Amino acid sequence: MAAVPPLCDFGWKALDARLPGTEGRAHSILDLSGPNGLVVAFICNHCPYVQAVISRIVRDAIDLERHGIGFVAISSNDVEAYPQDSFDNMKRFAADHTLPFPYLFDADQSVARAYGAVCTPDFFGLNREGELQYRGRLDASRKEAGPPDLRRDLYEAMVMVARTGKGPLDQLASIGCGIKWKTMPEVAARPA
Template sequence: MALTPSNMLPLGTKAPDFSLIDTISDTTISLHDEKGTKGTVIMFICNHCPFVIHVNEGIVKLANDFMSKGIGFIAISSNDVANYPADSPDLMKKNAEKQKFPFVYLYDETQEVAKKYDAACTPDFYIFEEELTLAYRGQLDNSRPNNGIPVTGTAMREALDTLLKGEKISEVQKPSIGCGIKWF
């Protein structure tokens, strides 16, 4: 379990557009289909990473708490499924159903979207303002597998609350840490 930090895409970056297959509905979904009216969270996750497994319940709770406030949530898996079959689209769908994801779970088969976002790890989190300008990138909270700190989503909750108040999110942001994206 190698620790890989976020690359910390520059704040102010415009969200790169994409259209990917949603493994839950088996339909093509674009960024603009799922963007929120007040902001959008894009998460690079996968099925097998212990860091993602550790926070799954927390990201579902976060999404359930903020989607009704105009925040869109999009999860994307970009892992190489030939070498990591646990991350295949059919198992992504099963995992989404098991976890009760209230958001789409998209498959980035070519890894092009992960590269556009400079995603490095799972989980890797991004918050974009209403006009899809990057306002936050980094960790969900300080919890990690086996560190004894409960998953609360504190860092992202504070950032989303600040965004919803129309205030500027602090530029002091701590990178997410997780498994490196499995590139081919």
């Protein structure tokens, strides 16, 4: 079943964390920001929504760099239940798709929870102050890539953020596979 995140909470201040990257070193998320902002994308290896558009994600990350926008992808899925999303498989995915941005592993899912990520892909577009200005879709693709002439929603919104510091008021939510959350152990009630 597809998951749909809420729309943009304009001005929400992004949280930082240090996570391991597929290329062998750890990164601070916010250090990956360009001079005009940052896209934080929650993705995973096996999601058909991500697989359908990964080449477009790569294209937009490269094109946004020219506008001073950094890009980072994070995988937060439960790898015990979904071994196809393991860190080793993330490394293969990054190499197979020649990702031009860091692909980070959120093993304990704390970053996804802090951001309120819901699905893969889920995009958070931040301005140069680290404030949320875009929480929308890449384009109108779904489980299959749409036609090549689709409006580039994420790209156009982030170009606007690069120029003005503000995102568009009208945004369409992303859609994708729900993040695969770890089962949290139940906490026993304390005796009174």
